[in-house]
Amino acid sequence: MLALSLQLGATAKAVAFVMAGRSLSDVLQDGSVVKPDLRAGVQALSFAVLRNWGMARALRELLAPREPMPPVDALLCTALALLVSEPDSGASYTDFTLVNQAVDAAKAHSKTRTSSSFINATLRRFLREREALMQQVLQNEEAQYNHPQWWIDQLRREQPHKWQAILAANQMKPSLSLRVNLAKTTLVAFTELLAEQAVALQGAESTLAQTKLDKGCGLVLQDAPPVPSLPHYAEGWFSVQDVAAQGAANQLLSDEFLLALVARAKQGHKIRVLDACAAPGGKTTHLIERLLQAFAHAGMPVLSGEDWGKHFEVIALEVDAKRAKRIHENLSRLKQRATVKIVDAVNVANWWDGVPFDAVLLDAPCTASGIVRRHPDVRWLRRESDADAMGQLQLLMLQSLWAALRLHGRLLYATCSVFEAEGAVVKQRFLQVQSNAKALDSHGLWLPSSQHDGFYDALFEKTPA
Numbered sequence: 189m190l191a192l193s194l195q196l197g198a199t200a201k202a203v204a205f206v207m208a209g210r211s212l213s214d215v216l217q218d219g220s221v222v223k224p225d226l227r228a229g230v231q232a233l234s235f236a237v238l239r240n241w242g243m244a245r246a247l248r249e250l251l252a253p254r255e256p257m258p259p260v261d262a263l264l265c266t267a268l269a270l271l272v273s274e275p276d277s278g279a280s281y282t283d284f285t286l287v288n289q290a291v292d293a294a295k296a297h298s299k300t301r302t303s304s305s306f307i308n309a310t311l312r313r314f315l316r317e318r319e320a321l322m323q324q325v326l327q328n329e330e331a332q333y334n335h336p337q338w339w340i341d342q343l344r345r346e347q348p349h350k351w352q353a354i355l356a357a358n359q360m361k362p363s364l365s366l367r368v369n370l371a372k373t374t375l376v377a378f379t380e381l382l383a384e385q386a387v388a389l390q391g392a393e394s395t396l397a398q399t400k401l402d403k404g405c406g407l408v409l410q411d412a413p414p415v416p417s418l419p420h421y422a423e424g425w426f427s428v429q430d431v432a433a434q435g436a437a438n439q440l441l442s443d444e445f446l447l448a449l450v451a452r453a454k455q456g457h458k459i460r461v462l463d464a465c466a467a468p469g470g471k472t473t474h475l476i477e478r479l480l481q482a483f484a485h486a487g488m489p490v491l492s493g494e495d496w497g498k499h500f501e502v503i504a505l506e507v508d509a510k511r512a513k514r515i516h517e518n519l520s521r522l523k524q525r526a527t528v529k530i531v532d533a534v535n536v537a538n539w540w541d542g543v544p545f546d547a548v549l550l551d552a553p554c555t556a557s558g559i560v561r562r563h564p565d566v567r568w569l570r571r572e573s574d575a576d577a578m579g580q581l582q583l584l585m586l587q588s589l590w591a592a593l594r595l596h597g598r599l600l601y602a603t604c605s606v607f608e609a610e611g612a613v614v615k616q617r618f619l620q621v622q623s624n625a626k627a628l629d630s631h632g633l634w635l636p637s638s639q640h641d642g643f644y645d646a647l648f649e650k651t652p653a
């Protein structure tokens with residue numbers, strides 16, 4: 189096993205980069221910051237540190253009011269965050285080992301003994317006075333909730349009764365959720381296969397009921413076994429997808445709307461579905477699964493290569509070429525087809541052939557404030573003005589894509605944010621300016637919980653003007 193001191197040194201460096209504005213996934217992939225052999229350990233430690241950074245920073249301010257040099261500060265805060273983190277965060281060392289290893293990491297970093305002695309003295313004082321110090325810092329909301337103060341204030345304004353539950357859910361470890369491919373198997377059959385492998389589900393019944401899906405296909409696992417070890421992964425019997433995110437394709441291509449689309453296809457129209465912000469393709473493949481299922485059910489199965497494109501076409505847009513590769517990988521595992529275009533969805537004239545779409549999914553870029561469990565760096569990377577700026581971009585995207593939707597077609601706008609500026613506000617503004625848009629029932633805001641991420645969706649139908 190690699191020495192903890194090496195991992196602590198690299199974690200402190202990685203977290204310092206996050207605080208300077210780089211995303212953790214980007215930093216972890218950067219070999220000049222984190223060596224590949226340290227990556228897995230540093231990722232686990234960084235997650236725990238970022239989830240406890242508010243508390244760690246407040247403790248450091250109390251213990252050492254004069255800010256130490258940045259590398260020393262980062263290492264000290266890293267060690268403090270791990271000392272206060274929940275025992276289930278992967279730690280397999282005692283507090284004293286952690287302190288000794290942090291001191292070793294400081295020695296490795298600097299030739300003089302000043303920093304290591306300072307870290308040693310500060311951390312040992314923390315261990316001695318822990319209770320009193322913790323009492324004192326809990327007066328500070330950033331320390332108590334481990335989110336920036338502006339984030340806490342904004343949530344409190346928008347969700348006066350639920351803000352604390354949202355912040356608490358953001359501190360949880362995310363669950364592993366699967367979307368069963370109902371074009372290949374049934375929910376019951378797949379659940380039985382999981383049971384044979386002794387894979388336990390978290391309140392499966394309530395998950396399905398909660399999601400209000402037409403046909404629930406979401407399962408939340410109790411643990412996180414390696415995904416490829418689960419039944420028929422290579423054959424595409426399931427995909428990894430959060431349960432709230434699964435609501436997007438289920439609501440856009442609801443059973444009722446699919447019946448209308450199949451009827452239209454029977455009249456000789458090819459059904460056209462657009463996924464405007466598609467990478468890595470989680471929702472593109474779900475849209476295709478629902479189409480396959482509906483056509484098969486109507487006795488118009490799409491099985492062979494030639495039949496693809498006979499009844500429907502799915503177009504997936506993505507502005508980022510690197511991310512677009514992931515769409516191809518996902519399509520290939522599931523043996524599905526879609527037309528993938530690397531374009532900016534807003535410039536409709538650049539990619540649209542003028543043939544209107546029956547259904548459009550806009551899973552828009554956002555602050556990701558709903559997926560803080562999975563990306564604990566997000567809260568420290570965002571700024572207060574970001575949600576408004578993203579909301580304006582989302583409205584622009586919504587208006588641009590609206591032109592490509594046919595009369596009586598449907599568009600689902602979605603974000604993985606819990607802030608109103610990237611949800612209800614965009615919906616309201618859009619309805620104000622778009623006289624031929626009618627809001628249909630949809631789930632709306634999904635607050636993050638132990639079972640799913642935070643998410644927002646709004647469904648529109650194009651009506652005569």
Ligand SMILES: C[S@@+](CC[C@H](N)C(=O)[O-])C[C@H]1O[C@@H](n2cnc3c(N)ncnc32)[C@H](O)[C@@H]1O
Pocket residue numbers: 433464465466467468469470471472505506507508511531532533534551552553554
């Ligand atoms: C929320 S993610 C989409 C997740 C995806 N729908 C899924 O379920 O797997 C948003 C995606 O939109 C892409 N994007 C951002 N701006 C875009 C634009 N103007 N045109 C097309 N794609 C864009 C981002 O690169 C990102 O991959």
